[in-house]
Amino acid sequence: MSTVPTVPGLSGMVRRRTRGLAGSDKVAVVCLIVIAVALVVAVVGPALAPHDPNASNLNDAFVGPGGGHLLGYDSQGRDLLSRLLAGARTSILGPAAVVVIAVLVGVVLAVVSAWRGGWVDSGISIVMDILFAFPGILLAILAAAVFGPGLTAAALSLAIAYTPYVARVLRSAAVRERAREYIAASEVQGLSAWAICGRHLVPNVTPLIVSQGTLLFGYAMVDLAAISFIGLGVQPPQADWGVMVSTGQAGVLQGYPAESLSAGLCIVAVVVAVNLLGERLAQRNEERR
Amino acid sequence: MLRFVTRRLAMLVLTLLVASFAIYASLSIAPGDPLSVLTGGRTLPPAALATLRARYHLNDPLLVQYWHWLTGALHGDLGTSIALRESVNTLIGERAGVTFELVAYASVLILLFGIGSGLLAGLRRGLVDTSVIAGTTVLAAIPSFVAAIALISFFAVRLGWFPALGAGTGGLDRLWHLTLPAIALALSALAIVARVTRVSVREEMGREHVQTAVSRGLPWHLVIRRHVLRNASIPITTVTGITIASLIALSAVVERAFSLNGLGSALVSAAASKDFAVVQGISLVLVAAFVVTNTIVDLLYAVLDPRVALGSRAE
Numbered sequence: 235m236s237t238v239p240t241v242p243g244l245s246g247m248v249r250r251r252t253r254g255l256a257g258s259d260k261v262a263v264v265c266l267i268v269i270a271v272a273l274v275v276a277v278v279g280p281a282l283a284p285h286d287p288n289a290s291n292l293n294d295a296f297v298g299p300g301g302g303h304l305l306g307y308d309s310q311g312r313d314l315l316s317r318l319l320a321g322a323r324t325s326i327l328g329p330a331a332v333v334v335i336a337v338l339v340g341v342v343l344a345v346v347s348a349w350r351g352g353w354v355d356s357g358i359s360i361v362m363d364i365l366f367a368f369p370g371i372l373l374a375i376l377a378a379a380v381f382g383p384g385l386t387a388a389a390l391s392l393a394i395a396y397t398p399y400v401a402r403v404l405r406s407a408a409v410r411e412r413a414r415e416y417i418a419a420s421e422v423q424g425l426s427a428w429a430i431c432g433r434h435l436v437p438n439v440t441p442l443i444v445s446q447g448t449l450l451f452g453y454a455m456v457d458l459a460a461i462s463f464i465g466l467g468v469q470p471p472q473a474d475w476g477v478m479v480s481t482g483q484a485g486v487l488q489g490y491p492a493e494s495l496s497a498g499l500c501i502v503a504v505v506v507a508v509n510l511l512g513e514r515l516a517q518r519n520e521e522r523r
Numbered sequence: 524m525l526r527f528v529t530r531r532l533a534m535l536v537l538t539l540l541v542a543s544f545a546i547y548a549s550l551s552i553a554p555g556d557p558l559s560v561l562t563g564g565r566t567l568p569p570a571a572l573a574t575l576r577a578r579y580h581l582n583d584p585l586l587v588q589y590w591h592w593l594t595g596a597l598h599g600d601l602g603t604s605i606a607l608r609e610s611v612n613t614l615i616g617e618r619a620g621v622t623f624e625l626v627a628y629a630s631v632l633i634l635l636f637g638i639g640s641g642l643l644a645g646l647r648r649g650l651v652d653t654s655v656i657a658g659t660t661v662l663a664a665i666p667s668f669v670a671a672i673a674l675i676s677f678f679a680v681r682l683g684w685f686p687a688l689g690a691g692t693g694g695l696d697r698l699w700h701l702t703l704p705a706i707a708l709a710l711s712a713l714a715i716v717a718r719v720t721r722v723s724v725r726e727e728m729g730r731e732h733v734q735t736a737v738s739r740g741l742p743w744h745l746v747i748r749r750h751v752l753r754n755a756s757i758p759i760t761t762v763t764g765i766t767i768a769s770l771i772a773l774s775a776v777v778e779r780a781f782s783l784n785g786l787g788s789a790l791v792s793a794a795a796s797k798d799f800a801v802v803q804g805i806s807l808v809l810v811a812a813f814v815v816t817n818t819i820v821d822l823l824y825a826v827l828d829p830r831v832a833l834g835s836r837a838e
Contacts, residue, residue, distance in 0.1 A: 363534065367542045367814045369772035372806060376546065379794035379802045380553040456666040456711075460776045463668045464791050479672055483780070487687060491676040498669035505664035 262514055268507035275319055276326035283316035287473045296490040308478070308493040309485045310471075317493075318500060321473035325501065328389050328468075329454035335393035336454075337447045340400025345431050347401070348408035359405075362398035370395035370457045378466035385458075388467040392457055396450055403446055407439045441522070445515035452508045459501055475501050527825055527832035535818045539811060543596070546806045547589045550799045592803070601804035606796055611804035614789060619808070621690050622774050622785035624697065628705035629712070630767045637713035638759060641720025645728070645755075646747065655717060662714035667773055671707035671780035678703060688782040701783075708777045712766040719762040723755040730754075757827045764820030771813050 275282065294311035305314040343362070347355040368376075373391040381387040411417070412435065420430045436443075461467035462476030470477050475497040482493030567575075576582050583591070595602065601611035644655035665673075679687035691700030727733060728751055736746045775787025782788075786805050793801035825832040 360537075364538050364541045366817070367538045367810055368545075369769060369813060371775060372772045372809055372813075375775065375790055375794045376549060376802065376806060379797060379799065380549055383795065452664065456664075460666055460668055460773075464776055464779045465795060466791065476668075479668055483672060483675075486672055486676045487680060489680055491672065491680075494669075494672045495676065498666070498672060501666060501669060502661070502664050505666075506661060509664055510660065 259514065261510055265507040265511040265514075268503060269511065272322065272326055272504045272507075275322040277323075279319045279322045283313075283319045285313035285316045287312060287316040287320035288471055289313070296485060296488070296492075298492075305496060306492060309482060309490070314493060314496060317473040317478060318475070318496060321475045321478055321497065322500070324385060324462075324468050324472070325455070325459060325475040326504070328385055328458050329451055332389050332392045332396065332454040332458065333447050333451045335390070336396035336400050336450060337443060339393070340397045341404055341436065341443060343397070343401040344404035344408050345435060347405045348412045348435075349427060349431060355405075358401070362401050365394070365398045368395055370453075371460060374457070374461045375464075375466060378461075383466040383469060385462075385468050388458060388461045392454055392461075396454065400446055400450065404439060404442065407442050408435060411435050411438055441515070441519050445512055445519055448508060448512035448515055452505045452512065455501065455505055455508070524825065524829070524832045528822065531818055531821055535814060538814050542810050542814070543593060543807055544589055546803055546810065547592055548585060550803055551585055551588065553797075553799070596804075596807060601807070602800040604793070604798055604801045606793075606798040607801070611800050614801060615786065615804060615808060618784055618786045618789050621701075621783050622771075622778070622787060625701055625704055625708060625774055625777065625783065625785060626767070626770050628698075628701050629709035629770055632705055632709040633713045633716050633763060633767065637709075637716030638720050638763065641717035641759075642724060642752075644717070645721040645724025652721070655721065659714035659717045663711050663718070665711055667707050667711065668776050668780050670710045671704070671777055674703045674707055675781070690781075690783045690785075704777050704781045704783060707780065708770055708774060712770060716759070716763050716766055720755070720759050723758045724751060727751045727755045757824065760827060761820060761824050764816065764823065768813050768816035768820065771809055771816070 280287065289312060291311040294307040295309055296307060297311070298306040300306070305318070308314050308317060343358050347358045370392045373395045374388045377387040377391040378384070416434065417430060420434065458467060459474075459476030459479070462474050463480045465480065468474035468477050470481055478497035479494045479501075482491070482495075482497065485491060486494050581588075592602065599612065601615065603610050604614060607614065640655050640659075644652045674685075675687045678685050685703050686700050687703075689700055691697045730750075733746060733750050736750050737743075772787075774785060775791055777783070778785040778788035779791055786809065790802060790805040790809070793799075793805065
């Protein structure tokens, strides 16, 4: 924080704000662009697709790029680029849902733990410790056995598996915040616990929530795609990057790896961007402390 | 220390009990009548149905059924796979070897190359450091199954150096078959371990007692060994242990990618075909392996850093 001006006040705050993430950090700018593009494609992806992602003509299977098909065809003779664009939806919004649910539940549990302390805190800790026993992928496989394969069950089980990670990190931050004097002052003034937590405590740990959520997105994306890859998540013929890596595997063995590798590359590109951004956010939190 | 160990072991037992119940109960409340799987859609006379119900304890309340299953499991009997007409024990016994070897092979790679490159980058600034940072940033983001496909595509199909599928038969052949799967499984974990190793070494090198040791003229290798590595080993051990534990579940994905006949791939096909006895048995084994590994990591942590056992909680 050496660049923070010595004169406190509005100008300093403004500069600190605008300095933000993107200020002079080229890597962060690139990451933000990659993530923004991925999000846009996830929302409007199928509309951008030059061809119908599910229209197949087996005569075109594995045909390379050409004739308005920028990336060529997949194993079923479908336009590869269109499938990548259409597949962005589940591949990006699925993990986003996982992160939103895990963070919401995790924050509530963390704040309740920190606020109430005592047996509530110990109880929540023990439950979280037990939840740690289930790796996300294993929980998703169990869920698929019970409810049948599908994106919803997979995403929910990942959210459950990630909750303890969020709750644990945020609990210690919330405990630290809870001990601050301004909280005691607000309590003396008669503010309700809801008001203090909602207006002061949670906003004050928000940077941590954001950096944790960003890092979690990388894990969620990899795990969710892995579940689709093993056939228990998004079901073919629906386009999804994890599914495409799997359906392209037959082509890989015949020497046509384009489908698998392009879908894999999409996943890696987004995860790299998200991880780099998350690391930078986490680093800024450390410095701020 | 003893108190710490007892508490940790008590937590281990509690976790295993709750987890085993969760595994059993979740599959028991699954929609659909277990008998329909047993009969395979045929209509059986009521007497036969009653026999089946009695044999599989389907008339008992959930807790009693769980108790039958748990005591069976503790005596080494996990029931029978309905679809495969095979005891779950035999199934697990046949497949556990491959999974264990895969995870062990990947762990060796992580220890050698993850910690190795992390130490190298931590101790040497400059080109080595920069390339390790850049390399691990990308590697950490490569999902195991994408790595698997890329490795198959390049090393098995294009170059033909390694087999693309299967686990081979014993000895060197097995090692040769498991090389690509182990790399795929280890890759992103290896990158994470390397990064943590690098940061921990850097942090220790900047500490005052290290500076003092250097300025007192201690030989460089002694400073590194006694002051830097000893302290850095604490976070390194923890992260390595936790990542290795996480490979246990992840092996399912890699086994699918390479068509290996391991526990994970059997679990996935059992889940898809709703073969509940197999799902329960393998999940129990994998969760137990995961939890036990994590407990060992915790205990190691306390051995390396006695403050943990002295303090009431590891904060």
